[in-house]
Amino acid sequence: MARTRIELKSSDEIAVMARAGAIVCEVLDTVESHAMAGISTFALDEIARDVMSRHGATSAFLNYPHDRGGIPFPGVLCTSVNEAIVHGIPSREQVLVTGDVVTIDFGCVFEGFYGDSARTIAVGEVSPEVQHLLEITRQALDEAIAQCGVDRHLHEIGAAVERIVRPHGYGIVAEFVGHGIGRSLHEDPQVPNYVPKGYKACSGLRLEPGLVMAIEPMVNLGTARTKRHKDGWTIITADGLPSAHFEHTVAITEDGPIVLTSRT
Numbered sequence: 001m002a003r004t005r006i007e008l009k010s011s012d013e014i015a016v017m018a019r020a021g022a023i024v025c026e027v028l029d030t031v032e033s034h035a036m037a038g039i040s041t042f043a044l045d046e047i048a049r050d051v052m053s054r055h056g057a058t059s060a061f062l063n064y065p066h067d068r069g070g071i072p073f074p075g076v077l078c079t080s081v082n083e084a085i086v087h088g089i090p091s092r093e094q095v096l097v098t099g100d101v102v103t104i105d106f107g108c109v110f111e112g113f114y115g116d117s118a119r120t121i122a123v124g125e126v127s128p129e130v131q132h133l134l135e136i137t138r139q140a141l142d143e144a145i146a147q148c149g150v151d152r153h154l155h156e157i158g159a160a161v162e163r164i165v166r167p168h169g170y171g172i173v174a175e176f177v178g179h180g181i182g183r184s185l186h187e188d189p190q191v192p193n194y195v196p197k198g199y200k201a202c203s204g205l206r207l208e209p210g211l212v213m214a215i216e217p218m219v220n221l222g223t224a225r226t227k228r229h230k231d232g233w234t235i236i237t238a239d240g241l242p243s244a245h246f247e248h249t250v251a252i253t254e255d256g257p258i259v260l261t262s263r264t
């Protein structure tokens with residue numbers, strides 16, 4: 001893997017990131033409480049804007065430049081429904097129905113620091129197989145976070161995701177990975193959800209106090225292969241089957257990992 005430049009954070013900086021993370025968590029909790037049949041993803045985006053601005057935070061995603069010269073990202077949320085994996089655009093036309101799953105991904109900046117978190121939400125009752133996909137993906141994130149002790153290695157994170165997900169035959173998305181986070185949304189290192197070819201699980205960057213990463217497994221019910229929707233932004237599964245995505249911003253400390261984007 002390419003040599004990386006890591007920006008370690010002081011405990012004071014991690015404290016600010018925890019405040020950014022708390023805002024992210026509140027936005028996601030509020031959006032989740034409204035994510036029911038009959039609401040549009042556009043309306044969810046408006047709810048997120050409201051909570052975010054009440055806290056004096058600004059969006060990490062709004063106007064994010066397109067990688068191929070398309071329109072900048074128009075929402076504060078990425079709202080990815082069913083076969084959409086990431087980067088779904090909130091839309092007035094997209095109204096949630098019972099049985100859908102919607103991934104809400106939200107990032108913001110507060111006092112110069114970023115927070116980033118995502119969760120896939122079931123709209124009413126979903127099929128048992130989709131519910132299982134959500135549970136396993138969330139479990140993969142938890143297990144990945146559990147690896148984040150001082151002196152552990154970066155690829156133990158991806159190994160943990162694989163250990164949880166592979167037995168179920170689901171597809172682990174490889175093109176999109178977790179990332180360092182701090183004064184920028186995307187910093188080094190990249191955090192893959194698998195052990196890169198030719199590497200051992202117990203290899204890669206040594207985790208040290210002050211490293212903050214967004215860890216974010218994306219898991220597909222079927223194939224791991226992806227396609228880009230014609231809207232230019234949304235990434236969807238190649239076979240049209242549903243996908244799940246859970247993400248937290250996590251700080252490595254002497255006392256173990258701290259999840260900055262959860263309510264604890």
Ligand code: MG
Pocket residue numbers: 105106107116117118247
């Ligand atoms: Mg995110």
Ligand code: MG
Pocket residue numbers: 116117178179214216247
């Ligand atoms: Mg992220």
